[in-house]
Amino acid sequence: MKRKRRRWVIKAGSNMVCSGGPLLARAWMQQLARLKDQHGIEVIWVTSGAIASATERTKFKNSKRRTLSEKQALSAIGQPLVMDLYNLALQTSGMLGAQVLLTYDDLANKQRRANFANTLEQLLKWDVTPILNENDAVATEEIKFGDNDSLSAKVAGVMRAERLVILTDVEGLCDSDPRKNKNARLVHTLDRISKKLLAQTGTSAGSSRGTGGMYSKLSAAGEASRNGIEAWLVKGDLPDVLTRVAGNETVGTRIRAR
Secondary structure: OOOOOEEEEEEEOHHHHHHHHHHHHHHHHHHHHHHHHHHOEEEEEEEOOHHHHHHHHOOOOOOOOOOHHHHHHHHHHHHHHHHHHHHHHHHHOOOEEEEEEEOHHHHHOHHHHHHHHHHHHHHHHOOEEEEEEEOOOOOOHHHOOOOHHHHHHHHHHHOOOOEEEEEEOOOOOEOOOOOOOOOOOEOOEEOOOOHHHHHHHOOOOOOOOOOOOHHHHHHHHHHHHHOOOEEEEEEOOOOOHHHHHHOOOOOOEEEOOO
């Protein structure tokens, strides 16, 4: 009897992508192969890192005062670098990836949203892993998602995913800021993301490479949870982190579906 397919959306942030490099990307894709073979899970991968990759490979140093056109140009340089990273990693596991770039309008417009969903459904039917990123080379501030945490939550809703897994450079959500409190404890499970929790988290800045901090990750997890999708915030470079999530191990922070 053919096993029913399950579907996850997994999002990797800029800091993880750039600091982990080829070795971490290869480890992730090997885990994707095991998710499919051992658990019947198909994955839609959302990645950041285009601008950060371009910054590290060019003379243009990191700056918080870049113009929109500079950000768009860096994105155009960096996106092929990011795809090279994933394509090489996928090849080592005998897998194939497909680049899908989108803007907010692609999900806000009913017809374009349907076209997007149909494309991803076909790729998954062919056992091709969709690699998504916001199309920063053409997106203006008015039509941007803001960060790929938000993008991943919206894609999870459109594609009726079972889980949203956000790979970050911290263990998960702590009961206080671990940078200020060495006794901060990891919160393993949340039933919901409340407005009070978001207010306590604050609109903290992201890493030096990315735009999304813990606030944006919790906002995305809350959106997924309200849409009936379980969300996990986990440290992306933990050994076998994705297969551990598949086994429902106590890792990171788990936000239950509502």
